[in-house]
Amino acid sequence: MSLVFAAIVPHPPILIPNIGKDHISKIEKTKQALEKIEQELYSSRPDIIMVISPHGEINPHAFTINLVNEYEADFEHFGDFETKLKFKGDTILMTFGKEKISSKFKVNIISEKKLDHGISIPLYYLTKHLEQISIIPIYFSMLDSQAHFEFGKELKEIIMDSDKRIAVIASADLSHCLSDVSPVKCDPAGKIFDEKILKLIETCDSLGIVNFDQELAEKAHECGLRSIQILSGILYDVNCKPQIFSYEAPFGVGYAVVSININ
Helix, strand or coil: CCEEEEEEECCCHHHCHHHHHHHHHHHHHHHHHHHHHHHHHHHCCCCEEEEEECCCCCECCEEEEECCCEEEEEEHHHCEEEEEEEEEECHHHHHHHHHHHCCCCCEEEECCCECCHHHHHHHHHHCCCCCCCEEEEEECCCCCHHHHHHHHHHHHHHHHHCCCCEEEEEECECCCCCCCCCCCCCCHHHHHHHHHHHHHHHCCCHHHHHCCCHHHHHHHCCECHHHHHHHHHHHCCCCEEEEEEEEECCCCCCEEEEEEEEC
């Protein structure tokens, strides 16, 4: 089996030490959970990490794959002019895989060296001991939920046919309206969304994730349901065990860290 590990992780900029500084303590559960995920990911010995991000270049009518030989990341947009990251790319796997996927979906291939924060923040924590790792950034579309699930299933076939050991990370913040300090006005839909999606993840309910109430998701101002739906397609019919390491919302945004061990 080429799929060796999967996870769902958030991407709050405050996790980066030069940005969060003393305020990182307010998100300590998430930080510690990411450090545990990093250990599990390292133990799975991946050759490639595929990261599904809700940020970056989103094409409404197509799924986007970013393929270059080397990626760069910084956090200057958030006031950190010191922290820099570099990662190798893997252009071979998805170059050949695109032909298979394109028979069912429109796929947009881009070549953008600069990584968005939905990818760079998780990788800051998850690749500390994986200096030679290659990555493949993937971005969802604005197509319906079923399309994202089916796209994930197509990705799974490519992953399983590969001779590389591949890990998949779904970068996903949950509701953005959980309290009075949220980025958007507090709405009870936020708490309902987070509780429901975490229950579906914990019980591996793929159909529940695919058929999730879109109206509720919109009211919750979520950031990552589509990432999770793609991951759900990748994990469909795979023997796996999710474990929720942490969930907290100190800034009115739901941050969940979920480890998914592949059996």
